[in-house]
């Protein structure tokens with residue numbers, strides 16, 4: 436396997452925004468959707484976000500349900516997922532919950548001067564168990580290099596969870612296999628609110644559209660699942 440089966444998951448408003456400009460994280464989902472995302476996480480080996488999301492949200496990125504964690508343990512897996520972070524600058528807060536929680540470790544993908552910047556920052560918390568690793572994934576880091584490194588760590592199924600720059604990096608790379616969108620029934624309507632993706636050249640343009648695999652409602656939230664590749668998702672066959 437040269438790269439993990441890669442699922443990109445995002446909750447957005449109908450006008451394509453993934454947050455507003457307020458200080459609190461905007462809720463774009465409902466409890467039923469959160470539960471599905473938790474189950475999706477539990478079926479993955481690693482979860483990846485960008486440095487912007489870490490700075491704005493300080494997420495834990497854990498499997499929340501005790502039953503799902505127990506099921507992972509029973510299969511001989513860690514309770515939580517390996518966490519992956521992408522940063523160009525290497526500017527990471529070693530006190531972030533991303534590094535302080537979980538049981539499967541963390542990898543920071545950066546490049547150029549970012550490598551020493553990140554190593555220096557993370558060296559300030561040598562007590563981390565297991566410690567976070569810093570990997571040179573190119574300057575700037577590429578999705579291909581990140582995915583190759585994760586595959587080398589045994590990651591077969593990866594969940595990419597934002598934000599907009601990282602969605603753009605991965606979707607333009609052509610290496611995402613599946614896209615899951617949860618669309619909230621409202622507009623954000625702010626010019627400065629973060630977008631699902633930035634303007635870029637996407638392989639799945641009008642001439643090469645994605646395949647809509649599923650469209651359904653979870654309460655007022657619309658869940659759309661698109662297939663972007665012909666790769667098989669081996670989730671059901673894994674131990």
Ligand SMILES: NC(=O)c1ccc[n+]([C@@H]2O[C@H](COP(=O)([O-])OP(=O)(O)OC[C@H]3O[C@@H](n4cnc5c(N)ncnc54)[C@H](OP(=O)(O)O)[C@@H]3O)[C@@H](O)[C@H]2O)c1
Nearest residue numbers: 445446453454485486487488522523524597598599600601
């Ligand atoms: N609704 C959802 O599902 C959802 C999910 C996650 C996040 N969010 C929201 O998304 C917002 C954050 O999104 P964002 O776009 O600002 O941040 P982001 O995509 O999480 O991260 C952006 C960072 O990634 C790094 N980066 C950018 N381009 C890169 C490239 N080409 N190669 C490698 N690294 C690159 C840079 O890190 P450095 O600055 O360190 O160089 C950049 O600051 C927050 O408001 C958060 O709440 C929403």
